[in-house]
Amino acid sequence: MSMEQELREKAKELLSSGKVKVVIGYGEGSIPIKSTPIFVKTPEQADCLVLNPTCTNNLTVYLPQAVKSGPVAVVAKPCEVKNIVELVKENQIKREDVTVIAVSTPGILNDAALAEFDLLDVKKISWKADGVAVTTSQGDTVIPRDAAFQKKCLSCTAAQPAIADIKIGDWAERAPLQDKFADVEEYEKLSAEEKRAFWAGQFSKCIRCYACRQACPGCYCNECFVDKNGQIWASKDTGAESNWFFHMTRMMHTAGRCTGCGECERACPMGIPLSLMGKKMSLLVKELFGTQPGESMEDAPVFGCYQTNDPDPCPE
Amino acid sequence: MTEQEERTEQVETKENAGWEPKLIGFLCNWCSYAGADLAGSSRLKYPPNMRVVRVPCSGRVNPQFVMKAFERGFDGVLVAGCHPGDCHYSKGNYYTRRRLMLFKEFLEFMGIEPERFKFDWVSAAEGQKFAEVVGELTESVKRAGPFEGVCKR
Numbered sequence: 001m002s003m004e005q006e007l008r009e010k011a012k013e014l015l016s017s018g019k020v021k022v023v024i025g026y027g028e029g030s031i032p033i034k035s036t037p038i039f040v041k042t043p044e045q046a047d048c049l050v051l052n053p054t055c056t057n058n059l060t061v062y063l064p065q066a067v068k069s070g071p072v073a074v075v076a077k078p079c080e081v082k083n084i085v086e087l088v089k090e091n092q093i094k095r096e097d098v099t100v101i102a103v104s105t106p107g108i109l110n111d112a113a114l115a116e117f118d119l120l121d122v123k124k125i126s127w128k129a130d131g132v133a134v135t136t137s138q139g140d141t142v143i144p145r146d147a148a149f150q151k152k153c154l155s156c157t158a159a160q161p162a163i164a165d166i167k168i169g170d171w172a173e174r175a176p177l178q179d180k181f182a183d184v185e186e187y188e189k190l191s192a193e194e195k196r197a198f199w200a201g202q203f204s205k206c207i208r209c210y211a212c213r214q215a216c217p218g219c220y221c222n223e224c225f226v227d228k229n230g231q232i233w234a235s236k237d238t239g240a241e242s243n244w245f246f247h248m249t250r251m252m253h254t255a256g257r258c259t260g261c262g263e264c265e266r267a268c269p270m271g272i273p274l275s276l277m278g279k280k281m282s283l284l285v286k287e288l289f290g291t292q293p294g295e296s297m298e299d300a301p302v303f304g305c306y307q308t309n310d311p312d313p314c315p316e
Numbered sequence: 317m318t319e320q321e322e323r324t325e326q327v328e329t330k331e332n333a334g335w336e337p338k339l340i341g342f343l344c345n346w347c348s349y350a351g352a353d354l355a356g357s358s359r360l361k362y363p364p365n366m367r368v369v370r371v372p373c374s375g376r377v378n379p380q381f382v383m384k385a386f387e388r389g390f391d392g393v394l395v396a397g398c399h400p401g402d403c404h405y406s407k408g409n410y411y412t413r414r415r416l417m418l419f420k421e422f423l424e425f426m427g428i429e430p431e432r433f434k435f436d437w438v439s440a441a442e443g444q445k446f447a448e449v450v451g452e453l454t455e456s457v458k459r460a461g462p463f464e465g466v467c468k469r
Contacts, residue, residue: 188425193468195427200467225380233380240467241387245380248426252379255418280425284418302418306410311417312400313435 003103003169004051007075010101010166011046014073020099021070024062026055033114033122037062051075051168053109053125053132053148058263060084060217064092073099073165077108079152081161082259082294083217088163090257090301092220095163102164104171107132107149107156111266117141145177152262152275155180162296180260184279203243205270208236212247212264212274218254225249247277255281256302259294337457339366340385341394341450344374346404347439348396354443362447363454366394373397375408379419382433386423386466392432392457396449399437409437431456432463 001009011023027038027048035054039062040046059074060083066072076084081102087093106127114122117134124135132148133140146154154177158170190198210226213219226234226246234249235242251258258278265275286292288311291299343349349370355362371377374397385393395416403409416435424430434453438446 190427192424192427192429193464195425196464196466196468197427199426203467233384241465244426244466245383245387248383248422249380251422252415252419255422277422277425281418281422284421284425288417288421289414303411303415306407306414308400308410310410310413312413313417313420314437 003105004049006168007051007101007103008046008049010168011040011049011073012043014099015040015046016043019071020073022066023049023073023075023101024059024066025049025075025101026051026057026059029054031120031122032124033119039066049075051103051105053105053107053127055105056108056150056266058083058215058217058261060087061215061263063087063098063217064220067093067097071097071099073101075101075103077103077105078156078158078161079259079261080217081164083257083261085162085294085297086257086259086301087217087220089297089299090304099165100161100163101166101168102161102171104158104167104169105153106170107145107153109148110150113143113148150262150266151178151183152180152260154178162294181279181283183273183276184283187276199244200240202272203247204240206238206240206243206247206272207270208238208243208246209269211267211269213250215263215267216254216258217261217263218257218259219250221253225253247274251277251281254278256285256289256291257293258282335462337365337391337454337462338389339392339394339450339453339457340390341366341368341396342371342374342377342381343368343394343438344376344397344404344409345370345372347398347402347437348374348446350440351396351438351442351446354440355446356443358443360443360447362450365454365457366450373403373405373408374412375403375405377412377416379415382419382423383466386428386432386463389463389465391460391463392434392453394434394436394449394453396436396438396446399439402439426466427468428466429460431460 014020023040026035028050029036037057037059058080060080088095121136126133128142131142131144133142157176158174234246258281262275285302377395382393397409436449
């Protein structure tokens with residue numbers, strides 16, 4: 001049975017037994033190069049669920065709203081299960097309200113890999129043993145893994161999830177194909193001045209569409225600090241400095257809950273390398289406080305607790 | 317280097333020579349602000365470059381305060397509070413310690429020299445330490461030079 005069929009079967013069981021009211025998963029998009037988030041409410045609709053290399057959205061972003069109308073099942077990849085862990089720990093959702101369908105896929109397609117294809121001619125995108133097969137009217141083309149998958153997937157180890165009710169796919173631990181932090185190391189070779197020049201270039205591109213924030217499961221505030229009209233901390237203009245302020249604050253707010261799902265960077269229409277900051281944050285949190293977002297249900301949220309022997313600015 | 321550029325550089329160095337850094341300090345009401353007061357009433361000498369903002373607790377210091385200061389062009393920022401274990405509100409400084417230790421490293425990652433941000437503990441009895449801390453920060457910011465903004469153009 002393929003992963004897709006298995007997923008449909010499980011979704012049907014969950015819905016017909018009444019265990020959940022809705023299954024959040026992926027459905028076919030308007031064209032075969034895209035899939036779209038769907039909310040499956042009846043067992044019959046479960047046949048609309050798909051699982052293929054285009055299933056990129058982080059569906060856990062819907063959870064805090066979705067659980068308000070009853071128990072939910074959600075399809076989550078390894079990095080996204082960590083988001084659920086964080087949401088539960090931060091009391092945004094209750095563990096018993098969410099059924100985690102953890103799916104370990106070979107990897108998710110990087111949009112840039114399709115650059116050479118006529119996108120309207122692509123009929124199907126599917127996994128093959130050594131990469132991703134793109135079917136067009138000319139036949140199949142296999143893109144090798146290195147080129148086909150997103151960066152986060154190339155460095156994924158598919159480690160055992162901290163929580164999972166249903167597991168689909170191959171959960172055997174795998175050797176990462178790439179070093180996750182290679183780009184952080186490369187960036188850190190820059191001098192302070194070059195770093196600021198780098199971000200000046202990046203942040204002057206930002207149009208403040210807030211797609212990064214909307215796509216992020218860690219950004220669940222009812223009212224974001226940039227939308228507040230009482231205390232205006234962040235200016236709404238799109239100058240590089242204001243954008244710096246916005247992104248810096250967002251990074252501090254998601255520190256310790258950013259699991260590196262990479263959705264902010266993927267959602268960004270201007271191509272700002274936002275996950276560079278997120279990755280550094282996760283390295284720092286690990287180094288200073290010894291925890292990793294989403295890896296265990298026991299760790300308290302990073303800024304919601306303290307230790308008397310935490311790193312100190314001037315140790316005695 | 318053209319003659320024009322050379323002259324500009326000379327002028328700039330000359331300007332830098334008389335340049336004094338502009339610093340902002342967030343001091344907790346119960347310890348560091350009282351420490352600053354003690355430094356003053358003990359007639360200790362320390363550089364006059366810092367503007368003080370009194371906060372109820374170092375736990376009140378949101379990293380946004382520091383970001384805003386840099387965004388608006390301050391050359392250096394100090395955050396000072398009670399020593400760990402001595403917080404007037406028992407644990408405010410423990411929370412701020414976590415937040416700011418991370419933030420300090422992150423600022424460095426974003427290209428803001430670590431010389432520009434100081435986070436330290438000053439008790440109400442440490443007037444001398446307060447003077448030293450302000451002196452050290454002023455010196456290190458002078459070494460780093462005028463701040464060119466959070467995004468260098």
